[in-house]
Amino acid sequence: MALALACSGALALTPTAGAAPAAGTAAVADAACGVDSQAQGQRGNATGDQVSVPRADGRIEQFQTFYDPTAPVSLPFLWHRSQPAPGAEYGDWVRVSATTVGPKSYAVTGIENAAGGIELLWSAYGSFCHSALPSGATEWPAADAFGLQPAPYHGAVTLHRRFNGTILAIASSNLTGRSAESRTLYAQDAAAGAWRPVTSAGLVPEANVGLGQPEVLAELPDHRIRVRAREWNRDRYWTQIEVAPDFGRPSGWWNNQWTLCATPACA
The missing domain is CATH 2.40.128 (Lipocalin)
Known part of the structure; x- marks a missing residue:
């Protein structure tokens, strides 16, 4: 899948807590898990593969990247929808984060943790961003930098649940x-x-x-x-x-x- 990074227009990125804002082209590279404050959270066209994360109780969490027509740069955002019960209809799509996905790598992966929360990772500007939805919660916390940094095109993060969770x-x-x-x-x-x-x-x-x-x-x-x-x-x-x-x-x-x-x- 090839996505184009816009060559004109400014990307307004709000760095995560503790990060100092940068100037010029460095702002994009340094704000790996910052947010695009100009994007209004509108769900446009879908792109990429849908990711399904199974839960132990039989429910499935679904994730999909969508473009936002109000965003100044043509990078997608990650959205999520849940099942209220196994086999039930899915609820509405909810945006996970105002942090974009990509460029170069658009990897998304998730897994249920031992407490019933969902651990979610996606690629953004060469780093992997992370957010975890606690069990029973409906609003995703702000993304943070996860720390694992493979080179572009070298693949995503693999998540594996051991025998004890x-x-x-x-x-x-x-x-x-x-x-x-x-x-x-x-x-x-x-x-x-x-x-x-x-x-x-x-x-x-x-x-x-x-x-x-x-x-x-x-x-x-x-x-x-x-x-x-x-x-x-x-x-x-x-x-x-x-x-x-x-x-x-x-x-x-x-x-x-x-x-x-x-x-x-x-x-």
Whole structure:
């Protein structure tokens, strides 16, 4: 999918709390999860794929990006609608945030946390923005920067719910000394939304190799997670596994290095 970033007109971005406003072209890059204060929240044409997030009780949350005809820049916004009961008709679309989605990457992903809330991530200006809708709430909190920053075209964040409700978030990384990084939301911390800090998920031992989006292959019987990732511009696959599982105490960690797979299946 290709979306055009307007070359004329000013984008009024209100930075999130604690962020200093920037001038000129830097304003767009620095306000990754700031808001477009000129957009009036009108739902125009849909774009991209609809994302469905299943709940444990059988309900499904739906997300879709829509253009706003009042926005000064042609980037879409993320909207949400819910089911009141499994199989029921969906409610009205509600805008998640005045933070835009894109450009270059328009990835959106979500998952239900252990407290019944919805964790939502989307790409904005090279970073991933995050908002979490608490259980029973109807209004989304303001977006914040999630911290995982894969390079453009290197894929989205993968979310995986472990056996006990703990959530793993893992993505490729463009930072020196690491090829991927991850964060964890323990089940007991879900209601407070207290994600653990970003940590390295290992380094590919070859120079000039960038990974695409990691994919969870399995949660092993001892609850360690095994992942694989394709090189973003080459048909080779790498795999990585936790040395110890991290599902409720800050004691799990990843191997220092990824291993090249003999086959795409990484069997």
